[in-house]
Amino acid sequence: MSTSRPPPPPADPPQPSRRVVTLAVVVGSCAIAAATAIPAAAFVAAPIGSKGNPGRWVRTLRLEQLVEGEPKRVAIIDDRRDAWTIERGVELGSVWVVRHGNEVTAFSAVCPHLGCSVNVAPEASAGFACPCHTSAFEKDGKRKSGPSPRDLDALATRIEEGFVAIDFKRFRIGVPEKVET
């Protein structure tokens, strides 16, 4: 008879604890979530860093077409880049211009309050008025009454070969400071 003892049953290989498994599941799931969510979030957030169009000098009408002291709305016509399209010679927006002799002052027609389109007041001598929230401005663009936090945004102008050229810019809306977008 053999006296040798049967070999001991093989020991179970060491099992990871339940905690470790849970941790692995959580970490793995988070990795999967992050792998999709982070690129997607970055994709959606892309415009945050985007800048508006830089100012550009756009020729509008001829100086002689302006009547002294009388505000006139002129369309800003230039190329427009919108995401994947480029359009040639379209109306980008409009600007109020007033002639003073051989100089012209220009105001963005976008109301600094909340971005509606500013018009001349019903009595033109009364300056400008916004049709939305009753903001009113003097003829020189100064804030007169209503909710607007600042004056109308003046734009630089110069005369080029008889044409009124305007430095067309847009500004942040609804803040007291005039900052470009």
Place this chain on the structure above:
Amino acid sequence: MSLFSRLDDLLDERTGHRQLLRHLLDEPVTGGARWAYVFGSALLGTFLVQAVTGAALMTSYAPSDKTAWASVHYIQFTQTGGWLVRGLHQHGAQAMVIVLAAHLLQVSLFGAYKKPREITWWVGLALFAMVLGFALTGYLLPWDQKGYWATRVATNIAGTIPIVGDATQKLMQGGAEYGSLTLTRFYAVHVFVLPALLVGLVVTHVALFRKHGVTPSAKANLKKIDLFFPKQVLKDVVAVLGIVAVIFLATWNEHGAPLDAPADPSSDYPARPEWYFLSLFQLLKYFHGPLEVVGTVVLPTVIGAYLFALPLLDRKPSTALRGRVGALVPLALIGAGAVGLTLQAQHQDKNDVAFQKQRVHADERATIANRIAKEGVPPEGPLAMMKRDPELRGPELFDKHCGGCHMLRGHGSEKERTAAVLDGWGTEAWVRAMLHEPDADTKFGRSSYKGEMPSVDVPPANAPPTFKPMTAEDQGAVAAFLGASADAAKAARGKAIVVQRCTTCHLFEGKGDDSDLGLAPELSGWGTVPWVRAQLANPATKTTYREHALDAERKGHMPRFDADLSAADLDLLAKWVHEQARKP
């Protein structure tokens, strides 16, 4: 056993659907079924209308700044039944806002936000925000003037939030300015993000509601218990039917939903939000300058915070209205404030002459845009379509470039006019009047040409003895010729007179103007579209108002437009002026 119940057994064995159905339908309604409880189901029913019609609309809608308006126009005016689906969706949205307000009012009055239902209430508030989000994003999608301008104000409001405003606004707009990316964003949020969130929140809301059951009013007989099915379900179905009927009627009545002119960033448009945002709109008028943010951000946030805190403010277990008045007073104030501000906004608009005028103008443009788009919208988009339409573009160009001096068919200002009234210009009658009295107030009277053309039959003050008035018959012949009369013989005689008598000063086919004054216009082709076109392009040529038309002593005379207007605009304006002048 019938075949149907055998099949039902078979199915139940495999799915267990009977238990689910029983769970859904046998919910006990403590205190008994009531009409007061219909609003939640009514909202769900209306949402289903929105989901079905919305999905249908998606199959025809194309979100980009060139196609959005055109595709909505197609849905509204061309696609069979398109107006119906669009109308149901638009009126369904308004119905949801109303039913939502009713639901909020009911649960507030019944105290259904109280412990242990706080989370149900908060999820409900989140759903409230979702519905407003749907309304806001949906309003922009047609890319018409109304939606465009109202939404611009809304995103600008987001821009006024301290610190994160600028980033928030760019995130919403998809950039610093409005464009196609704004539309694709709003579209994605409207048709995917919000519905997904809404469904998740509704499931949570309903599950929590089922867990805690209805909140019976304090006076209810708690021993009376109905099952959800059928007594409460019947009331719910009747309510939803009623709402759907109203939505249908409103849709029928308006033949769909209104569509304003296509969004035009350079236009002046009197922007107003949809009626349910009018109170917020009105609020903005009262906070001036640095206080602006109070109206745009602070007050709406305070209202939201109050609603959120309501279950924490009102903690007594009793749902009786007595004892809860204090907690509900702000709610009553908010409600009254909203109604009051809405009425005030409407009242002010009604009495605002300038606003009404702009509104009428905008409506006219909408009518015309909607009419011409029925011929199809070019791939360059609806704005290009409108730019090419004489009926729309003509008056616009005239007002902008001609109306400062001339008048034509009521365009321009009689008070400020410094040039001829163009009504009837180029007709026989006009020529007759011109021959007789060139300096009449409606002709050269106010222009820099006053005194330049002599009358053919009234002798001037220092008339030479040789002055011979032109006979009426000759005048008629000249008018027949210049006015392009159908009477060929008369016109031929007129031509002879023109060549002989008028070319002392005028040119005819390049000949005449013996003393080379360079002032009186070329008469061949006068009154025709090409002549108008040439005159618009440059009055100072041999074929138009002549070489000296832009000289200093002609100050105030018509400028040349060939640099300001495109060739297409010149064509269009010439045609329009010609046509309008001859309109009987």
